[in-house]
Every structure is written in C-alpha cells, then in structure tokens.
Amino acid sequence: MTDSIAAVSLHGVTKRFGEDVVAVDDVDLEIRDGEFFSLLGPSGCGKTTTLRMIAGLEFPTDGSIEIYGEEMGISPPNKRPVNTVFQSYALFPHMNVEDNIGFGLRMQKIDPAEIRTKVGEAIELVQMTGMEKRRPNALSGGQQQRVALARALVNRPKVLLLDEPLGALDLKLRQTMQLELKDIQSEVGISFVYVTHDQEEALTMSDRIAVMNEGRMEQVGRSEDIYDSPGSLFVAGFVGDMCFLTAEVVEAGAVRLSGGEIVRARTSDAAGTSVTLALRPEMLHLYAEASEAPSGRNAVKGSIARSVFNGGTMFYEVDIGAGGSFDVRVENKPSMRRWDMGDSVVVDFHPEAATALAQ
Amino acid sequence: MTTLKERKGAQQESSNPKLERSARRRESWRGFFHAAPAYVYLTVFFTLPLLIVFVFSFASRSRTGRPELEGWNLDSWARLGEPLVRTIVVRSFTMAIFNTLLCLLIAYPFAYWIATRARQSTRTLLLVAVLIPFWSNFLVRTYAWRMLLDSDGYITQIGEFTGLWGRMLFTAPAVFIGLVYGYLPFMVLPLYAALERMDWSLVEAGRDLFASGPKAFRKITLPLSKPGIIAGSILVFIPSLGAYVTPDILGGAKTTLLGNYIVTQFGSARNWPFGSALSGAILFVMLLATVAYFRTGGRTV
Incomplete structure (x- = not known):
C-alpha cells in the first residue's frame, strides 16, 4: 500500500471566501x-469545502490537489474522475430512478446497451430492483440515498466522495446503511x-479519519489511534466521551493533579507545563479500597457525587476534592458492584489510558 | 415517526364523526365567505359582461349599425371564415408568438442572473427595477417610446450617427420594441419564481456526473424551470394577441391586427355582433390552448 500512488493528495490547500473567511487553512x-477515509469535524470546520474542492465544485485559493497523481488545477467537475453523493441526495426530480442512475453514463456518451447493463447492475448492488420507473419523490429517504449512491457508483469513479449521506436518515436506518456502505x-x-460530523459514524466506518477544526487538520490517523x-485537546473532546x-x-x-495527587500518564511536554489530562470514562475502574485495585497502575481516592443509570452502562461522577472529578462508566452486568452517593471509592486506571494534552 | 402517526390516527378514530362532519362543513363555509368578495366581483364585472358579449354575437345589425336583439342568427360567426379575417388572425398570431419568443430569450438570462445573485437584497432591488415601469401609465410610456423612436428622438439619432438604423417609428421593429418592453416583466417574474425555487445542488450533481455547463443547463435547469416558462409565455402571449395600443401608436396602425380589428367593429364599423363573435372566438381558442398546455406541461415536471 505504502508504495502505491495516493488516491487524493492535498498540498497546502487553502480556501478563502471573501476577505476574511478562511474555510480551509493550509491543509496537507x-x-x-x-x-475508507473520513473527514470528521463540527459544522463549519471546512470538511465539506475540502470535499467540494476535490470534486471540483470549488477551487482552492491556494495549494494544489492531485487525484491519482494528476494535478487537478481548475478542471471542472465533469472532467474529474470522481463522483459525489450529495448531502440532500440531489436526485433529479424530473427523471425516474433508472434515468437518474444512467445520467452520468449518458453524459459520457456510452453505448445505450452498455448503459442498460450497468444501470441494472447498479440497481441490484443497492437493492432497488423493481423501483426502476419510480420518480424520486415516490421514494423514502433511505431509498433515495441508495439511488444517489448507485448514480455515483455506476460511473466507477476512481474516488467516491460522500457528503454526510446518512445525515437525513433516522438512527436505525443510519446504522443499517453504515454497514451496507462499508x-x-x-x-x-x-x-x-x-x-x-458524527464521530461515532466516522469511527464505525473508516479505515482512517482526519479530524478537522476551524479549517485545519487536527489529527489524521486510524480510527483506533x-x-x-488523541493528538490535541480538540480531538479528545470531539471524538467520544472524555473526562478532563x-x-x-x-x-x-x-503529572500532578490540582489536588496534589501524582499520577502516571502519557506526556509529551516538558516538566512544569500546564496540561489537561484526558481520560476515557470506560477505561476507569472503581474499587472500594486501594488494596483491591491491581498494582502498578494509578489509584486516586474520591467519593461518588452522582450516579446515572443509562441502560447498558452505569455512569458515576467521582469527586476527588481540589483535583476536580472523574467521569466513570461501568458496564451493566450482574457482577457489577453498585455504588451509592457519598461512597468513598478508588478510581483506578492504566497510565496508557491517561493522555496529557497541552492546553 | 411511525408511532406519532399511529397515535394521530388513533385520535382521529376516537373522535365523534358527527362533530367532525359539522366542523368540516363550517370550515368550507368559512372558505366560501373568504372568497365571496372575489366571487361577487368576478360575476358582476367579468362573467356577466362576457355573457353579454356572447349573446350579442348572435344578434343582428340594423341598417344604422345598431345591434338588434331579435332575429337571432349565426351570420357573425360565419364571417369568421372570411379571407380577411384569416389574414388578420394569422398576422396577429405570428406577432404574438414572435413577441413571446423575444420576451423569453431576453427574460430568461435576466431572470437567471437575478436568481443566482447571492444576496437577497440585490435580488429584491433588481425585481423592483423590473416592476418600476408599472408605476406609470402604459399609454404614457408608449408615447414616450414614440418620442424616442421619432425622427428627432435619441434612438433615431444614435442609429443615424452610427449608421446602423434610421427612423423606426411606424415600422415593425418599433412595434416589437414596444411589445417586448411592455410585456417583458410578465415573463421575468414567473421565470424568476421558477429559478429562485431551483435546487442548485441538482446542477452541481449534473456537473459532477460529467455534464458540461451547457449540457447541465439543457438537461437540468431548463426542464426544471419549465413551469416558469409556460406561465410566462401564457402571460405574454395572450395580451400580445389582443394588443392594439402599441401597434396603433408605434406601428401607425398601418396593418390591421386582431385587437384593432375588434375595436373597429365596436367603433367606426358599428358592427357589435361581429366584434362579439371575434372576441368570443379568440377567448375560446385561448382557453382551449391554455388548458391543453397545462395538461401536458403540468404533468412532466
């Protein structure tokens, strides 16, 4: 994989709208x-603009975009080997399912018989057989989504761009479609x-994720990484639950907590630096006594300040005095020990589970 | 979603059907009252006069030119087949079609341009500019054109200076300048309404699916703005078919058109029955054409 040419590469890409709006800021x-690569970030972070620049629907103010080694410059969308699944699907309302899917092939002047075969295959791929003659307004959201996907995929683009394609679907359908897309x-x-913008979706589906914030790439890496x-405070806060x-x-x-407790954690800053310690609530464990906790890890004393039952999990807020509080999540199972308000506990966690991030 | 719908349905079932029926009846009565002023107005000032016109078309004409409401006959309707009438009808239709096409060609790019302005305030300003001519009288404006197009008018002077055209007043171009000027707003507004509603991401999708700019326009923008094209064309075509002020003032009444011809029947020719038959026939044809147009056009989009 490493020696093969990159599908898409961006070099110093910047996009400004007007004088002072920088949508994408020097992105490599x-x-x-x-x-399966995801651009993840809150709304307005520049992820859609980045996608639109790859598609050719916007052009970078600065920098260059290559698709399989070919410099794109200002070549229009119809000259690029990519296709897009739009956020609102953008299905042509005046064409039926079949004609929508065949549109790209017709524009490329492909032989009608071949178009028919390819459209048929695409319809089968997205499981829309029998709906060929329907107009988009006679389809449900999920079906429209499938047609939009087929319409893009039927052209066998080198890269498929998807702009929040599941955003308009309800949760259940979204989860099914996530797996199907994968x-x-x-x-x-x-x-x-x-x-x-859905971090869970990005984690579920992606091989790699780029987290964006305010036009910049915060971190690029495998979902697990x-x-x-997390490489920054923003990524730590945006992806998954985190206690700080x-x-x-x-x-x-x-590191030393505000209350004076010294705990072992992953650090990258010099001694004396003020940091924020980020911990995943599900990687913390609760014990009644320090002696019960496994040795060689961190153990911080505190007391239960709040408990919330959440079905699959039990959530506790553990007050450790001046140091602040830990959020702890415990899986709900028969062996689980339940704690009451005010119980004194020991919060235990592995040094690898605590990341010290520069503020 | 489904649960909400189900609950709504359940609620409806449980309510009293008799109560519901009376509520619906009251609702429809209220609707009627709201529309009543319009009904009354249209009946008194539109339907009744139209009926009178229709009745007169079967009347006969006395020697002095007075319509006589006895001796009903179809003479006036029979006259519609005369060669002179046919010539006038063909001429008027040709002019109306040509005017509609001219308006469409000029209005479409303009409406497109307005609809694609990003700022709402810019769009509003441009639309107001389209409507400004309506603030003064049509006749006055047509006379203004007459001055511009006359021998010493600015437009004639510019034409003579550049050597491109001469005095246009009382020629066909003058009539078309006047007609396009008069009816352009009726084309711009429905086109703008259609284009403003356009989902431009559809055009982007088209471009993304290998359509060039012109191709995307032809395959996506144009079909989706068809309701606006139809509405605008009807709004321009119908009045230009009956236009008579502009051909009279700017064309010098050199050629007879349907509008002038009908006016003549009610005026100097003193032939009300024939004028009525002419009006009735045009009305009927236009009505049929409009209905047919909407039938075919309405379904495709």
Missing part, C-alpha cells in the same frame, strides 16, 4: 488507494472520502 492530506465499499474497492491517543482534569507535568510520564 493524503488519501490512500482503496481506503460492505459496498469493500465490494467495489473504490476509495471513499466520507464527510461527517484517533480514539485511544487540569494537571501539571512533573517529569516525563508523570
């Missing part, structure tokens, strides 16, 4: 051949660039 990015991607083997070792504590680096691999 490499999307590999055949991977299956289709591995079936067709095309690189997918997927824009979403993004989740387990203020601390100060004592030495490499150790």
